[in-house]
Every structure is written in C-alpha cells, then in structure tokens.
Amino acid sequence: MAAKLIDGKALAQQxxxxxxxxxxxxxxxxxxxxxxxxxxxxxxxxxHVYVRNKQKACELAGIYVDDHKLPASTTQxxxxxxxxxxxxxxxxxxxxxxxxxxxxxxxxVILEAVSPLxxxxxxxxxxxxxxxxxxxVFEACTPKGVIKMIExxxxxxxxxxxxxxxxxxIVGKPLALMLLQKNATVTICHSKTKDLPxxxxxxxxxxxxxxxxxxxxxxxxxxxxxxxxxxxxKTPEGKLCGDVDFDAVSQKAGWISPVPGGVGPMTIAMLLxxxxxxxxxxxxxx
Ligand code: NAP
Numbered sequence: 001m002a003a004k005l006i007d008g009k010a011l012a013q014q015x016x017x018x019x020x021x022x023x024x025x026x027x028x029x030x031x032x033x034x035x036x037x038x039x040x041x042x043x044x045x046x047x048h049v050y051v052r053n054k055q056k057a058c059e060l061a062g063i064y065v066d067d068h069k070l071p072a073s074t075t076q077x078x079x080x081x082x083x084x085x086x087x088x089x090x091x092x093x094x095x096x097x098x099x100x101x102x103x104x105x106x107x108x109v110i111l112e113a114v115s116p117l118x119x120x121x122x123x124x125x126x127x128x129x130x131x132x133x134x135x136x137v138f139e140a141c142t143p144k145g146v147i148k149m150i151e152x153x154x155x156x157x158x159x160x161x162x163x164x165x166x167x168x169x170i171v172g173k174p175l176a177l178m179l180l181q182k183n184a185t186v187t188i189c190h191s192k193t194k195d196l197p198x199x200x201x202x203x204x205x206x207x208x209x210x211x212x213x214x215x216x217x218x219x220x221x222x223x224x225x226x227x228x229x230x231x232x233x234k235t236p237e238g239k240l241c242g243d244v245d246f247d248a249v250s251q252k253a254g255w256i257s258p259v260p261g262g263v264g265p266m267t268i269a270m271l272l273x274x275x276x277x278x279x280x281x282x283x284x285x286x
Contacts, residue, residue: 003253006149006228012265015148016061019269019276023062026279034279035064036094036120036271037086041079041105042072047098054096054268061272066092076105080113087115093282094120094275117281120274123170131177138274143175145266146207146228147182153255155205155226157182163203165189165196165216165243171209171230179205196220214245224254230263 023034036058040051055065066089068082079101086092095118101107116126122140130136150157162184166172176188189199200206200220208216209230221227231243242259250256257263280286 003227003250003256004153006153006226006255006257006262008145008149008257008262008264008266009260011149011152012145012269015266015269015273016057019061019063019272022276022280026276026283026285027062030283030285032279032283033062033064033091034094034276035066035089035092036096036275037066037068037089037092038096038098039068039070039079039082039086040098041070041074042102044100047100051096051098054271057268057272058275061276063272063275064091072102074102074105076109079105079110083110083113087113087118090282092118093278094118094271096120096271118278120271120278122174122274128169128174131174131181134181136178136181138278139178139270140170140174141270141274142171142209142230142263142267143178144273145263145270146175146230147178148270149228149257149263149266150205150226153226155255157184157205160184160204161187161202162205162207163187163189163200164207164209165200166209166211166230168209175207175209179207208243210243212243213241214243216244216249218245218248218252221249221252223252225252226255227253228257228263229259232259232264 027033038051058065086095095114111123116124119127119138122138127138162179164172164176167188167190176186179186197220201222203225205226207228213233229242229244233241235241240260
C-alpha cells in the first residue's frame with residue numbers, strides 16, 4: 001500500500017480521552033456532568049446497535065446518558081412532548097434522535113423541535129444556517145469528524161481543490177461548507193454530475209459519501225490525493241465496506257481512510273464533543 005492510513009479509530013480514542021478529562025474538569029469546577037438524551041423509536045436492529053455504541057462511548061467519556069427507547073407505535077405528538085421535556089431539562093446538554101424514524105413521524109418536524117442549543121447532531125436548520133454563514137455553533141458530526149481526520153494527517157485544507165461526492169443534508173452539503181470555511185476550493189458532485197471520474201481526478205482531497213460499495217476506483221483518483229471514505233455498505237458476504245475500492249485506491253492515493261475504522265468512530269466522537277462543548281457553553285465556559 002502506497003498511501004498512508006488515516007486511522008479514525010485511533011483518532012477517536014484520543015478525542016474520547018480528551019473529553020473524559022474535560023468532563024472531569026467540568027465536574028470539579030462547576031459540579032455538572034455533560035448529559036446526552038438518546039431517543040430511539042421502533043425496533044430497527046441497526047439503530048439499536050448504533051445507539052448502544054454511542055451510549056457506551058458516552059459512558060467512557062464521563063457523559064451522563066438519559067436513555068429513551070420508545071415503541072414503533074409512538075405518535076408524533078408523544079415524541080414532541082418528550083423532546084420538549086428534554087429541551088427544558090438542565091441536566092441535558094445534547095439530544096440525539098436516532099434516524100430513521102417510523103414512517104408516520106415527520107423527521108423534519110422532530111429535528112426542528114430539538115432546541116438548537118442542544119442539537120448535538122447539528123441537524124437543526126438554525127445550526128445549518130450558522131454553518132452557511134460561516135459562524136457554526138453545533139456542526140454535524142460526520143463532516144466535523146472528516147475535517148478533523150484530514151487535519152490529523154497534517155494536511156492543510158486551505159487552497160486545496162476539494163471534491164465532495166454526495167450532497168445529502170447530513171454529510172455532503174455540510175462537509176462542502178466546512179471545507180469552504182477552511183478555504184478549500186470546493187466542487188460538489190451528485191448523481192447528475194457529468195463525467196464524474198474527470199471531476200474526481202481534479203481533487204487534491206476527495207471526499208466520498210454516496211452509499212455505493214467500492215464505487216470510487218483507482219482511475220478516478222489523482223496520484224497522491226487525500227481520500228476520505230464516508231460510505232458504509234454491506235458486501236454480499238455481510239462485511240462492512242466503504243464507497244472506495246480501498247485495495248486499488250490505496251496504491252495511488254497519498255492518504256486514505258479505511259472502512260471500518262475510519263469515519264464511523266469519528267462520527268461518534270464528534271457527538272460526544274458536541275455534548276461536552278454544549279455543557280461548557282451552558283455554564284459560560286465556551
Ligand atoms: P444519501 O442521503 O443517500 O445521499 C447520497 C448522495 O450520493 C446523493 O447526493 C446522491 O446524489 C449521491 N449519489 C448517489 N449515487 C451517485 C452516483 N452514481 N454518482 C454520484 N453521486 C451519487 O446518503 P448519505 O446519508 O449522505 O450517506 C452516504 C453514505 O455515507 C452512506 O453509505 C451512509 O451509510 C454513509 N454514512 C456514514 C456515516 C458514518 O458515520 N460513517 C454517517 C452518515 C452516512 P443525488 O442527490 O443526485 O441523488
């Protein structure tokens with residue numbers, strides 16, 4: 001393998017260790033513990049695993065978890081009532097509503113009901129708007145983690161040509177805005193982009209979030225580029241794999257992140273970081 005590995009798992013561990021120290025200091029100084037409310041509606045097995053992993057990570061970082069597992073029959077009004085309670089609860093500094101929600105619940109209404117001051121996932125339109133303005137408060141966890149991964153490799157984003165594959169509201173768009181904020185020249189690609197391989201080859205930094213296994217092949221990557229793979233897909237054998245053909249692309253890229261062990265652990269670490277920062281803001285420390 002020619003490329004150097006950007007190890008999201010190791011970086012996430014460092015972040016969690018730092019957050020554990022900050023949480024302990026916060027408790028020593030102000031007698032408060034950062035608190036995250038986790039809200040999960042329904043029986044989706046993958047969602048249960050995600051929430052359990054986030055809760056375990058919280059506990060290791062000294063974050064109090066307020067767990068709410070609700071039946072799939074929960075109404076939108078019941079869910080809104082719970083969110084209002086958590087918005088008003090001083091022990092809670094972050095609220096995570098695990099997606100997807102059951103079809104009878106409007107996710108947009110629910111995410112907008114979370115107080116922008118407790119929006120640890122960074123999905124509220126207020127926080128998205130702050131990012132657009134260039135004055136972010138809570139930043140969406142996955143793109144925030146991606147930026148930290150690039151910077152951890154010692155790569156300067158300023159002045160680089162960045163190409164983002166995917167334009168979702170939770171990954172592609174906020175990631176493009178964060179790169180712009182860091183003074184990259186940014187191109188956003190999507191399913192209607194013409195001659196995608198040629199656009200990708202222009203990238204000094206290629207960020208891939210489309211949800212198609214091994215979609216990015218070596219011929220789409222410039223020699224020495226930084227390649228960050230956000231995708232999480234299952235192979236026919238049931239193994240986790242990214243959107244990038246890792247074996248081939250790692251022979252050509254300068255830096256590459258793996259799946260698993262790349263963006264996934266950093267997404268969780270950023271949820272914890274947002275919660276701890278929110279707790280600090282609540283007592284005027286940030
Ligand atoms: P999404 O909402 O499904 O968006 C996918 C994007 O990819 C869309 O903008 C779509 O374009 C674009 N796209 C699809 N096929 C394409 C193609 N052939 N050429 C160019 N663009 C194409 O997905 P998402 O929520 O952003 O997630 C993307 C991937 O990241 C998924 O695998 C997801 O599981 C993973 N993910 C991982 C984490 C993590 O923590 N590791 C977090 C979030 C997401 P259009 O807009 O034109 O349809």
